[in-house]
Every structure is written in structure tokens, then in C-alpha cells.
Amino acid sequence: MTDDLISKKELLDLTGISYGQLYRWKRKNLIPEEWFIRKSSYTGQETFFPKQQILLRIDKILNMKDGLSLDELADVFSPTLGEVEMSAQDLLERNIVSSISLELLKEAGQERSLYALEQIMMLYVLDKLLMSGDITRQEGTLLIDVMSEHYYRFTGKPSELVLIRKMGVPSFMLVTAGTELYFDNGVKVILRQPMGTFMEELKLKLG
Amino acid sequence: MEERNLRNDLNVAGMSQTAGGNFHRVSIDGMAKVNGNLDCTSLNVNGTLKMHGALSSESATINGMCTLNGPLISSRVRVDGLTTINGDLRSPELEVNGKCTVRGRVDGERIDIGGVIDIEGDIQCESLNVQGNIKISGFLNAGTVEIKLHTSSSAKEIGGERIDIRRKEQTGFWKSIGLGGTPSFKTSLIEGDEIVLEDTEADIVRGSKVHIGRGCNIRLVEYSGELEVDPDAKVGSSQRI
Numbered sequence: 001m002t003d004d005l006i007s008k009k010e011l012l013d014l015t016g017i018s019y020g021q022l023y024r025w026k027r028k029n030l031i032p033e034e035w036f037i038r039k040s041s042y043t044g045q046e047t048f049f050p051k052q053q054i055l056l057r058i059d060k061i062l063n064m065k066d067g068l069s070l071d072e073l074a075d076v077f078s079p080t081l082g083e084v085e086m087s088a089q090d091l092l093e094r095n096i097v098s099s100i101s102l103e104l105l106k107e108a109g110q111e112r113s114l115y116a117l118e119q120i121m122m123l124y125v126l127d128k129l130l131m132s133g134d135i136t137r138q139e140g141t142l143l144i145d146v147m148s149e150h151y152y153r154f155t156g157k158p159s160e161l162v163l164i165r166k167m168g169v170p171s172f173m174l175v176t177a178g179t180e181l182y183f184d185n186g187v188k189v190i191l192r193q194p195m196g197t198f199m200e201e202l203k204l205k206l207g
Numbered sequence: 208m209e210e211r212n213l214r215n216d217l218n219v220a221g222m223s224q225t226a227g228g229n230f231h232r233v234s235i236d237g238m239a240k241v242n243g244n245l246d247c248t249s250l251n252v253n254g255t256l257k258m259h260g261a262l263s264s265e266s267a268t269i270n271g272m273c274t275l276n277g278p279l280i281s282s283r284v285r286v287d288g289l290t291t292i293n294g295d296l297r298s299p300e301l302e303v304n305g306k307c308t309v310r311g312r313v314d315g316e317r318i319d320i321g322g323v324i325d326i327e328g329d330i331q332c333e334s335l336n337v338q339g340n341i342k343i344s345g346f347l348n349a350g351t352v353e354i355k356l357h358t359s360s361s362a363k364e365i366g367g368e369r370i371d372i373r374r375k376e377q378t379g380f381w382k383s384i385g386l387g388g389t390p391s392f393k394t395s396l397i398e399g400d401e402i403v404l405e406d407t408e409a410d411i412v413r414g415s416k417v418h419i420g421r422g423c424n425i426r427l428v429e430y431s432g433e434l435e436v437d438p439d440a441k442v443g444s445s446q447r448i
Contacts, residue, residue: 009448018415020368020400023348027331045395 005037005048015058028070030061030077032158034178053194076203077196084117084206091120096205101127104137108144122147124202125161134191135163139170146172154195163191211248227260244277278311295328312345356390356406363395370399374406374422
């Protein structure tokens with residue numbers, strides 16, 4: 001977990017939302033339970049949130065609120081997988097993934113005629129990381145491995161994707177969101193991102 | 208899943224033990240023990256039911272005594288007797304006129320308590336209406352909270368939009384026997400948009416429109432809109448934020 005936390009009071013000040021709204025969103029599962037971090041402070045117990053995640057989430061809720069009901073929003077933010085099936089052609093046409101990642105998937109021997117949401121998600125993450133230059137093609141293959149093998153274990157649970165390199169040798173990990181990880185000195189954490197954010201982006205694209 | 212109304216009914220009159228399963232209507236008029244999960248359209252308990260497993264039904268009415276060792280999932284629950292749930296309770300509509308103990312969390316939409324409820328976990332609902340005694344060891348998160356204090360109630364923390372906790376005047380008989388102590392509410396933290404309190408003891412109250420009525424003892428009040436304090440209330444310090 002990053003040390004970058006924001007207290008509830010600061011959060012309400014910064015975003016201008018009220019206690020009522022915050023708690024309503026919590027009830028509607030727009031803000032996950034595990035983001036409410038309880039810590040003791042000089043005034044007693046206080047609640048903190050992971051700063052970047054909560055600010056991004058609140059921004060999204062405020063911006064999308066007009067078009068969607070709270071329940072529909074909850075659907076966008078929930079980490080569960082829905083019923084979607086798309087062909088490679090569809091994915092290319094709708095600009096969700098590029099042909100590079102589809103080729104990479106083909107090389108890994110995981111080509112399908114129809115892709116379920118779980119696989120689309122994998123492709124989407126792969127594509128995003130490749131395009132942003134965060135990972136190499138070789139690392140992309142590793143990503144396909146770890147996601148196709150283990151991502152289903154996190155169905156309905158928040159997870160994070162971690163990429164580390166030691167002496168240039170890359171390794172991918174899927175971990176439960178918020179897990180603390182410690183490495184020896186030679187390890188560099190290249191990337192650590194909650195899968196939820198990928199899923200939200202993807203669901204909005206598919207929606 | 209098979210159509211629920213094509214299933215058999217389960218009727219217990221007298222004493223019986225069953226393994227559980229899927230039924231249409233279940234009615235317990237005697238003493239029954241269910242050793243597994245129960246899935247039914249309606250459950251009616253007029254006697255005693257002891258269950259080892261999960262109960263899921265469209266409606267559940269308990270007039271007698273009921274002990275569940277597992278979660279209860281239903282779209283309507285009414286407790287007029289004595290119920291203990293050793294698990295979570297999930298029901299959009301919950302009405303308790305007897306006594307209900309839940310050793311897990313409670314999720315609902317509309318919750319009406321006319322009797323006594325004791326919850327060990329958190330409770331989450333849109334509206335909570337209490338005319339009785341409530342004890343929540345966890346966090347209460349509700350759109351509107353309306354509590355008419357009869358005896359001493361408590362919650363660990365409360366968060367919501369409208370929170371209204373007020374004394375219910377006791378008269379005659381009930382006052383003279385002093386059942387359950389004087390009306391009071393104890394909590395460590397109340398956060399909401401509109402807050403009206405009476406006879407409440409809290410560490411911190413935060414809100415935009417806050418009214419601290421008679422009999423309150425609050426250490427710190429933080430408000431953004433307006434604050435009214437009754438001369439009969441004790442407020443340690445208040446701060447406009």
C-alpha cells in the first residue's frame with residue numbers, strides 16, 4: 001500500500017461532497033470497503049483513503065452521475081466479470097485492442113474465435129502496457145501467462161498487477177489489492193496498478 | 208433452477224428433524240430441526256426452529272423461536288418472536304417486533320425495529336426506523352436514521368444523510384418500572400448532513416446542519432452550516448469548518 005493517504009475531512013474539503021453522499025456511495029458499493037482505512041490520530045480514530053484512487057473514483061462518479069444511475073455506476077466499478085463475447089475483428093473495429101497484442105496472443109497459442117470478458121481484459125491490459133512503453137513484447141508474453149493462469153482466482157475481488165525486474169529479468173505478479181510486498185535491494189518495481197482501473201476503463205469502452 | 212411453485216411444501220406439526228432442501232412453502236408449527244440449507248418461497252415459524260445451514264427464502268415470518276447457524280437471505284423478513292442468526296442477514300425489508308440477534312452484518316433497504324435488535328457486525332440500509340432498543344457493535348451506515356429512544360441504545364459509529372435521535376416520552380407504567388434504564392444513546396462518532404440529537408453521548412459529531420438537543424453530552428462538534436445547542440446540553444467544543 002502506498003503511504004499516500006488522505007483523511008476523510010480533507011477529502012470532503014477537496015471534493016466538496018458531503019458525508020451523506022460519501023456514505024451513500026459506500027452503500028451502493030461505488031467505493032470499496034477496503035478503501036476505508038482506519039487509523040488512530042490525535043483526535044481518536046480517523047478514516048483515511050488511498051488518495052489517488054479515491055480522488056479518481058470520486059471524479060468519475062461526479063462526472064458520470066448525470067448519465068447513469070447509481071446502480072449502473074456500481075456495475076461499472078464492480079470487479080466481477082459480466083457476460084460479453086467478442087471476436088478479434090470486433091475488438092479491432094471497436095478500437096479496444098490493437099493488432100499487435102492480438103498477434104502476441106496468437107504466438108502464445110491462446111487465440112480464440114470468441115473472447116470472453118476475462119480474455120478481453122487481458123488483451124486490454126496487455127495492449128495498454130505495450131502501447132505506453134511500460135513493458136516489452138517479451139514481458140507481454142509473461143503477462144499473458146500470469147493473467148490467463150491466475151486472473152480467474154480474483155473473480156469478484158480487487159487485485160493488483162505488479163511487474164518487477166531484477167538485473168533486467170522481468171517477473172509479473174497478481175496480488176490481492178492492498179497487499180504489502182517487500183523485496184530485496186536488487187528488485188525494482190516497474191509497475192503496480194489495480195486491475196479495477198483497467199476494468200472500469202474497459203467496461204466504459206464496451207458499454 | 209426449477210420453478211419454485213412446482214416444489215413440494217414442507218409442513219412440520221409436532222416434532223421433527225429434516226435434512227433441508229428446496230421447498231415451496233415451509234411452515235413450522237411445532238419443533239423442528241433442519242440439518243442443512245433451506246431454500247423456499249416462504250417460511251413461517253410458529254413454534255421453534257433450529258437450523259444448521261443457510262436459509263434463503265422470498266419471505267420469512269418468525270412468530271416463535273428461531274436459531275439459524277448460517278446466513279439468512281430473503282426479500283422480506285418479519286420477526287415477531289425471538290430470533291438468533293449466527294451469520295449475516297440480507298433482506299431489503301426487515302421488521303423486528305420481537306428480539307433479533309445477528310452475529311454478522313445486516314444489509315437492507317428498509318429496516319423497522321419495534322422491539323430489540325442486537326447486531327455484532329455493521330449495518331447498512333437506506334432507512335432505519337427504531338422505536339425500541341438497538342445495539343450495534345459495528346458501523347451504522349444509512350440514508351435516514353430515525354431513532355425514538357426508549358431505553359439505552361448504542362452504536363459504534365453512525366454515518367448517513369439524515370440522522371434523528373430523539374427521546375420518546377415515557378409515561379405512567381413504563382416510567383415507573385424504569386425498564387432498561389433511562390433513554391440514552393451512546394456512540395463514538397456521528398457523521399451526516401442533517402443531525403438532530405437528544406439524550407446522546409458521543410465523542411465527535413460532524414455535519415452540515417446540526418441540532419444538539421437536551422440531555423446530550425458531546426465532546427466535539429464540527430459543522431459546516433448551522434449549529435443549534437439546547438441550553439440543556441453539554442458540548443465540549445464546537446468548530447465551524
